[in-house]
Amino acid sequence: MTRSAADLDPDDLGFEHTPETDQSFENALAKARDGVRLTVDDAVELFTTGSDTPGIDRERKEAVLEAADRRRAEVVGDEVTFVANVNNNVTTACNTGCLFCNFKDTAHQFEGDSDEGHAGFTKTPAESRAVVEAAVERGVYEVCSVSGLHPGFALNDEHHEILRGYDDAARVVNYKPPEAYATDPGTYVEQMEAMSVDGVHLHSMTPEEAYHARRGTDWSYERIYSELAAAGLDSAPGTAAEILVDEVRDVICPGKIDSQGWVDAMEGAMAAGLDTTATIMYGHVDNEMHRAMHLKEVRDLQDRTGGITEFVPLSFVHERTPLYEHGVVSGGASDAEDELMIAVSRLFLDNIENVQTSWVKYGDAKALKTLSCGANDFMGTILSEEITKRAGGSFGEFRSFDDYVDLITSVGRVPVERSTDYRQRRRIDPDDGPPFGPTLGPKADGTPLLSERERAERAGDAATADD
Ligand SMILES: C[S@@+](CC[C@H](N)C(=O)[O-])C[C@H]1O[C@@H](n2cnc3c(N)ncnc32)[C@H](O)[C@@H]1O
Ligand SMILES: Nc1c(NC[C@H](O)[C@H](O)[C@H](O)CO)[nH]c(=O)[nH]c1=O
Ligand SMILES: N[C@@H](Cc1ccc(O)cc1)C(=O)O
Ligand code: SF4
Numbered sequence: 001m002t003r004s005a006a007d008l009d010p011d012d013l014g015f016e017h018t019p020e021t022d023q024s025f026e027n028a029l030a031k032a033r034d035g036v037r038l039t040v041d042d043a044v045e046l047f048t049t050g051s052d053t054p055g056i057d058r059e060r061k062e063a064v065l066e067a068a069d070r071r072r073a074e075v076v077g078d079e080v081t082f083v084a085n086v087n088n089n090v091t092t093a094c095n096t097g098c099l100f101c102n103f104k105d106t107a108h109q110f111e112g113d114s115d116e117g118h119a120g121f122t123k124t125p126a127e128s129r130a131v132v133e134a135a136v137e138r139g140v141y142e143v144c145s146v147s148g149l150h151p152g153f154a155l156n157d158e159h160h161e162i163l164r165g166y167d168d169a170a171r172v173v174n175y176k177p178p179e180a181y182a183t184d185p186g187t188y189v190e191q192m193e194a195m196s197v198d199g200v201h202l203h204s205m206t207p208e209e210a211y212h213a214r215r216g217t218d219w220s221y222e223r224i225y226s227e228l229a230a231a232g233l234d235s236a237p238g239t240a241a242e243i244l245v246d247e248v249r250d251v252i253c254p255g256k257i258d259s260q261g262w263v264d265a266m267e268g269a270m271a272a273g274l275d276t277t278a279t280i281m282y283g284h285v286d287n288e289m290h291r292a293m294h295l296k297e298v299r300d301l302q303d304r305t306g307g308i309t310e311f312v313p314l315s316f317v318h319e320r321t322p323l324y325e326h327g328v329v330s331g332g333a334s335d336a337e338d339e340l341m342i343a344v345s346r347l348f349l350d351n352i353e354n355v356q357t358s359w360v361k362y363g364d365a366k367a368l369k370t371l372s373c374g375a376n377d378f379m380g381t382i383l384s385e386e387i388t389k390r391a392g393g394s395f396g397e398f399r400s401f402d403d404y405v406d407l408i409t410s411v412g413r414v415p416v417e418r419s420t421d422y423r424q425r426r427r428i429d430p431d432d433g434p435p436f437g438p439t440l441g442p443k444a445d446g447t448p449l450l451s452e453r454e455r456a457e458r459a460g461d462a463a464t465a466d467d
Contacts, residue, residue, distance in 0.1 A: 005099045005326035008251065015247055019288040025050035025060060032067045032347045043292035046344045047337075051288075056336045068343035068374030076353055076376045080408045081418040081425065084401070084438035084449060085142035085203075085380035086135035088128055088195065091185050092120030092386070094148030095174060096208070098253040099322045100242070100284055103387045104148045112182045122150065122183040125194035132197045135383060139437070139444035142380065142420045143195050145204035146237055146387075152178035155213040155224060156189045163216050173216035188213045189231045196232025198442040201420045203277075204233055207265030208240035211257045221268020229272055235420055236269040238278035238308070244297040245290045252284060252323065263301055270307035275421050278308045278352070282341055283316040283333030284323055291341065295348045302351045309421055310354035310377055313341045315361045319392025338362060339373045346374025354422060360388045363395045368411050377418075378404065381438075381449055398451055401428075401436040 021041035028045035031038055044051055049060035094104035105120035123131070132143050151174050154160040163175040170176050178184040185191065188205070195202050205213070205228055214224045225236065242252060244259040257265070269276050278298045282291055302308045318324040318332045333341070346355050357375035359367040360382070367378065385397040399407075401417070408415040409430050417426040419440055428436050435448035450458065 005322040005328050008326070008328045013251055013285055015287065015290075017245060017247065017287070017289045017293065019044050019048055019051050019292075021045060021051050029060075029063055029067065032064070033070075035071070035350075037350060038348050040289070040292045040296050043295055043344050043348050044288050046347065047288035047291055047340055049340075056334075056340070061336055061340060064347075065339055065343045065373045068346040069372050071346055072355070072374045072376055078412075078414050079416040079425070079427065080371060080376060080378055080413045081354070081416045081422065082378045082399075082404050083142050083380040083418050083420060084140045084441055084444065085144050085420075086132065086140045086383045087385060088123075088131045088135075088143050088145045089121075089386050090128055090145060090147040090191055091122040091150045091153075092118075092148050093122055093150040093152075093181075095151065096149055096253070096255040098242075098256060099328070100252050100281065100316060100391075101387075102320045102322075102390045102392075107148075107151050107176075110150075110181050110183070111176075112180060114182075120148075122181070122185050124183060125186040125190045128191055129194040129197060132195045132200060136197050136200050136441060136443050138383075139439075139441045139447065139449050140200065140381070140383070141438065141441040141444065142201040142203050143197075144237065144380070144382070145191075145195060145202070146206055146239060147209065149174065149208065149212040150181075150185050151176040152181050153185055153212060154187055155219075155227065156187050159213070159217065160187070166216060169216075174212070175216065188228060192228050192231035192233050200442055201234045202232050203235045203237055203420055204228075205236050205269075206240045207236075207238065207262045207269075208256055210236070210265045210268065211261060221265045222271040223268075225269045225272035225274055229274060233274065235275040235277070235309070236266075238266060238276050238312075239281075239314075241279045241294070241298075242281045243286045243290050244280075244294045245286075248286050248290050251328075259297065263297065266301060266308075267305060270305040275307050275309050277310045277312060277356075278302075279312040279314050280341070280345075281314045281316060283337060284318070284329050291344070292348075295345065299349055299351060302349070306351075308352050310356050311345055311349055311352045312356040312358065312379075313338075313345055314358060315341070317361060317388050317391040317393045321391055335366065338366060339370060342370045342375050343373045359399060360385055360393065360395055364407060368407060371408075371411055371413060378408065383449075400449055400451065401438060402434045402448065405430055405433070405436050
């Protein structure tokens with residue numbers, strides 16, 4: 001049975017892993033400054049600014065941030081990258097029940113004969129394609145697509161047949177035939193084909209979604225990702241990582257694949273020739289030992305594969321989540337924890353070049369600050385955002401290239417438009433514009449990617465001019 005947030009006693013989560021070490025803060029900092037590979041205990045010392053004293057010491061924190069900023073400058077220089085992309089979530093229907101998530105809506109509400117209302121959505125492949133087509137016309141390079149685990153989803157027709165063959169399929173393999181739902185999301189393969197518009201880069205299928213695409217079969221992750229790649233998938237987002245320590249997953253996402261399952265899926269994606277990203281979602285019930293152990297899992301995976309293009313710390317947005325509403329947590333990470341998360345990621349992950357800061361999670365001011373704590377990538381334009389918004393986040397859904405150039409130059413760094421894999425890069429000279437592009441997308445011609453409001457205003461002006 002899945003545990004609900006109401007059953008959890010916040011003072012007694014009974015964690016085996018706690019932030020205690022035999023290392024000293026001074027030793028850990030010296031290793032970080034010298035570029036020596038850090039251990040889990042070193043990382044705990046840096047996260048806690050000394051595990052033997054309570055709270056965060058301001059001076060020590062500044063020393064960690066400074067070491068990380070210096071490392072960032074050595075590894076990637078002064079460029080700050082960002083991508084012209086659109087988020088296209090296919091469906092919010094999901095029964096996995098993660099206690100930190102308010103993106104999902106219980107799937108039975110989507111059934112054709114349900115009279116319960118819900119604020120979510122499911123898009124057919126044609127509807128997904130229309131969203132991507134419009135964004136490609138506006139100049140985006142990438143579509144980033146992550147979705148709920150709709151019980152009517154299957155990899156392809158063969159997968160549907162296998163799932164239909166199960167007795168009590170809803171309970172045993174989380175499957176209900178698409179005919180049961182008001183809107184059929186099609187298969188994963190059909191969604192990939194639909195979103196592959198004009199050579200746009202398709203970044204989709206998290207490890208959890210890949211698990212859903214093989215549930216009830218003995219198919220390997222490599223096979224799943226290869227079939228998706230043949231349908232147009234270019235790279236996979238490493239969300240669903242949350243905290244890669246099972247005692248934490250048992251509390252916050254007991255319905256999800258375990259840490260090993262996440263690693264297996266990522267390895268399958270890379271074996272199929274795809275690039276991936278990796279994330280950590282922190283600032284809920286996790287402690288500094290969990291964060292350090294997570295970084296070690298990711299670094300080990302990258303040592304084996306080399307296919308992770310960026311690491312993305314995602315600060316838990318608490319306001320409208322079961323964990324917060326049931327009093328299991330009293331808020332998210334502090335500013336100091338956010339800064340240290342970016343900094344220790346930069347220092348620990350000596351084999352991942354890019355550390356992303358999220359304006360969605362942090363807002364512009366804090367995200368800018370983290371660019372001097374080790375981060376060098378500023379994510380993307382995204383055009384739409386549902387996950388953080390539904391959890392109570394309030395930092396909006398869009399940043400234009402003009403916004404990016406203003407923000408990045410305001411902290412004395414160099415704005416650079418990038419491709420998803422960071423191999424194509426275009427340095428932007430602020431004296432050349434505005435407008436500043438985008439230019440890398442299949443239909444990007446240098447005209448600006450505008451907000452909906454600006455577009456409406458310009459359309460209004462054009463209509464007036466035509467009169
Ligand atoms: C909403 S899921 C969608 C994809 C898919 N269902 C999965 O779990 O991989 C994508 C990611 O959003 C992040 N997320 C969800 N709720 C969040 C919250 N309240 N605060 C921060 N990140 C959150 C989690 O890291 C999660 O893995
Ligand atoms: N950090 C967040 C992202 N990051 C994804 C990027 O926008 C981009 O898809 C990736 O860098 C691959 O090129 N996206 C979100 O929607 N929300 C975030 O918080
Ligand atoms: N982390 C994903 C994208 C993502 C991040 C956070 C989200 O809330 C949603 C999607 C990636 O870029 O690979
Ligand atoms: S994080 Fe993903 S799997 Fe978990 S409930 Fe939300 S949408 Fe579903």
